[in-house]
Amino acid sequence: xxxxxxxxxxxxxxxxxxxxxxxxxxxxxxxxxxxxxxxxxxxxxxxxxxxxxxxxxxxxxxxxxxxxxxxxxxxxxxxxxxxxxxxxxxxxxxxxxxxxxxxxxxxxxxxxxxxxxxxxxxxxxxxxxxxxxxxxxxxxxxxxxxxxxxxxxxxxxxxxxxxxxxxxxxxxxxxxxxxxxxxxxxxxxxxxxx
Ligand code: AP5
Ligand code: MG
Numbered sequence: 001x002x003x004x005x006x007x008x009x010x011x012x013x014x015x016x017x018x019x020x021x022x023x024x025x026x027x028x029x030x031x032x033x034x035x036x037x038x039x040x041x042x043x044x045x046x047x048x049x050x051x052x053x054x055x056x057x058x059x060x061x062x063x064x065x066x067x068x069x070x071x072x073x074x075x076x077x078x079x080x081x082x083x084x085x086x087x088x089x090x091x092x093x094x095x096x097x098x099x100x101x102x103x104x105x106x107x108x109x110x111x112x113x114x115x116x117x118x119x120x121x122x123x124x125x126x127x128x129x130x131x132x133x134x135x136x137x138x139x140x141x142x143x144x145x146x147x148x149x150x151x152x153x154x155x156x157x158x159x160x161x162x163x164x165x166x167x168x169x170x171x172x173x174x175x176x177x178x179x180x181x182x183x184x185x186x187x188x189x190x191x192x193x194x
Contacts, residue, residue, distance in 0.1 A: 001080075001081070001082065001083040001084075001103075001106075001108040002025060002027065002082065002083035002111055002192060003083050003084050003086070003103060003108060003109065003110050003111050004021065004025075004027065004083070004084075004085050004086070004110075004111060004112050004113075004114060004188065005085075005086045005089075005090070005099075005110055005112070005113040005114070005162075006018055006021070006085055006086065006087045006114050006116070007113050007114060007115045007116070007158065007159070007162075007168075008115060008116035008117065008118065008173060009116075009118060009120075009123050009148060009151045009155075010123060010127060010144065010147040010148060010151060011118070011122075011123040011124075011126040011127040011130075011144075012116040012117070012118045012123065012173045013116050013118070013173050013177070013180065014031075014087045014088060014116065015031060015033075015034075015087060016177055017114070017116065017177075017180060017181055017184060018031065018085050018087045020177075020181045020184075021085050021181075021184070021188075022085065024185060025082075025083070025188070025192075026082050027082060027083045027084060027085045028076060028079045028080045028082070028083070028084045028085070029084075029085045029087060030069070030072055030084055030085065030086055030087065030089065031087040031088055032065065032068070032069070032087070032088040032089040032091075033087075033088045035068060035072070036050040036054060036060065037054075040054070046064075046068070049064070054137070054138050055137065055138060055143065056143070056146065057138060057142075057143040057144070057145070057146025057147040057149075057150060058146065058150060059091055059092065059150060059154060062092055062094045062095055062098070065089065065091075065095060066094075066095060066098040066102075069089060069098075069099070069102065070102060073102060073106070083111075086099070086110075090158060091154065091155045091158075092154050092155065092158075093157055093158065093161055096158055096161055096162070110162075110165075110167060111167070111191060111192075112167055112169060112187070112188060112191050113158075113162040113167045113168045113169065114169055114171055114184050114187070114188070115159060115162075115168055115169065115170045115171060116171055116173030116180070117170055117171065117172060117173050118173040118174055119174075120148060122174060123144075123148065124141075124144055124145075124148075127139050127144050128140075128141065128144065169187050171183055171184055171187070
């Protein structure tokens with residue numbers, strides 16, 4: 001398996017770069033945001049719970065999120081066999097710990113964390129633009145500010161967590177999408193072939 005965490009603030013390009021990574025490495029993409037939005041669209045029980053948190057720009061509780069991840073891995077053994085791109089998970093230190101345990105149980109680990117680094121002004125600009133273009137419900141100024149606060153207080157500590165594990169690779173997340181992808185690919189090829 002080759003497991004990559006794509007890490008970064010709201011709007012940093014996690015989803016965009018994940019698309020490229022799936023094609024390049026044949027990995028299975030798990031975007032927790034997309035999983036939750038799908039539940040909201042289907043009006044499932046989980047969707048109703050998730051909606052309350054997402055609309056407030058807050059994180060879904062860790063235990064719930066970890067169960068969702070565990071189910072996704074259990075239900076897709078063939079798809080995840082080559083490895084997974086984790087997009088939007090982990091988002092807290094307890095989630096990172098849980099991911100480590102989940103992969104460990106399956107005889108694997110996180111191989112690399114790609115951290116897309118983009119300044120807050122550009123993040124807000126990108127998200128508001130997408131909000132206008134696609135109507136994504138949490139892409140409005142009020143919620144974006146909360147999402148960024150939550151990112152700084154609860155998610156950014158993971159940068160230190162993974163740096164200590166020697167797994168964090170900072171990538172400049174601004175500029176051309178293709179150029180950013182080439183930088184990521186260079187890093188990942190080195191790690192894969194090491
Ligand atoms: P999630 O869906 O993960 O949202 P997010 O982290 O806020 O990130 P986005 O999807 O908005 O941005 P992205 O980094 O994927 O960037 P993208 O490629 O789209 O989570 C949503 C919510 O779900 C959370 O707030 C939380 O409530 C809940 N949740 C999810 N996971 C959870 C977890 N693990 N625990 C608890 N709660 C959880 O790009 C953004 C825009 O910029 C696009 O329009 C794109 O076209 C554009 N763009 C991309 N790259 C560039 C570039 N280089 N230059 C210019 N524009 C660019
Ligand atoms: Mg995304």
